[in-house]
Amino acid sequence: SLTLVLYEQLSAQIVQDLVQSRWYLLGALVAVVVVCFVYILLLRWVVAPVVWASIAGLLAVLGFSVYLCYKNYVYFKENPVQLVQTTNLKGYAQSVFSKHQTWLAILIAVALVLLILLIIVIFLRAVYDIKSTIFFPMFPWVLQCAVIAYGILVLMLLMSIGESAFSVVNMIVNLLGFFWMMFFISGVSDMMLASTFSTWYWTFKKKDLPFFTLTSGIFRTIRFHLGTVAFGALIIAIVRVIRVILEYIDHKIKKFDNPFTRCIMCFCKCFCWCLENFLKFINKNAYIMCAVHGKSFLEDCERNDGSPEKPYFMSKNLMNILGKKNKQA
Incomplete structure (x- = not known):
């Protein structure tokens, strides 16, 4: 069927993109390993500042993500984009993220994660024990x-x-x-x-x-x-x-x-x-x-x-x- 053909083309496009960007992915993997190693060393010597800085940074990132998702949700709801069917991976991603429903779902998910983390941080000491x-x-x-x-x-x-x-x-x-x-x-x-x-x-x-x-x-x-x-x-x-x-x-x-x-x-x-x-x-x-x-x-x-x-x-x-x-x- 036509849908099956489209999915096969999309899968082939994904594989091709992964092959073309393999060196970038490898470099990113090495960078992540180095950052994690440095983070572990910092935890070895200065635990409290690193942990609290990490928590504050994570909460800040999640808070900004909630704001960004809300802005995109409002924008795409007020300015709907005409979607064009394509087998290109980039075009497919753009079509997905041009829907206000997508941003609403991401907004709800990120907000729930932020709320759960805030509750855990508030009761961190007792919950840790x-x-x-x-x-x-x-x-x-x-x-x-x-x-x-x-x-x-x-x-x-x-x-x-x-x-x-x-x-x-x-x-x-x-x-x-x-x-x-x-x-x-x-x-x-x-x-x-x-x-x-x-x-x-x-x-x-x-x-x-x-x-x-x-x-x-x-x-x-x-x-x-x-x-x-x-x-x-x-x-x-x-x-x-x-x-x-x-x-x-x-x-x-x-x-x-x-x-x-x-x-x-x-x-x-x-x-x-x-x-x-x-x-x-x-x-x-x-x-x-x-x-x-x-x-x-x-x-x-x-x-x-x-x-x-x-x-x-x-x-x-x-x-x-x-x-x-x-x-x-």
């Missing part, structure tokens, strides 16, 4: 994907029943269960990581850090704190269900176009949104305190509420930065 935490977020993500798939399946089954009081009640109950499971998985992962990093933080000599630090955090969470996480997740799930119901009511009453009802609904939705975010903040801090101290959910919520009587914990360095002092008893 506990390397398994890099891959840990994959497991909650897989579990949440499974819950989403199950929720979609249940939703399809409920929709097949038809509209009735029974189906509406089942919809609300299953919606509550769906949100409860999602927040429960997220809370369990937060608790496990909090338990792991609290062990790292309170280990004075990092070389004495247990080998199975993450495993120990997972075990402690499953053994002692699942009820705590379930209770906190249930609170947020109930508020989320209320928000969904309000959104449904708002969708139904839009046809009346009543300013008073719009104002009331806007107030209710805003209140529930603020309440949910406040509870998420309280929950996450309660999970952390629970992982550190091993107390119950409500006790950890009461331990530090930010009031003058129960202020949040501040290290001495943070107090010096903020100009705060502990009050004398």
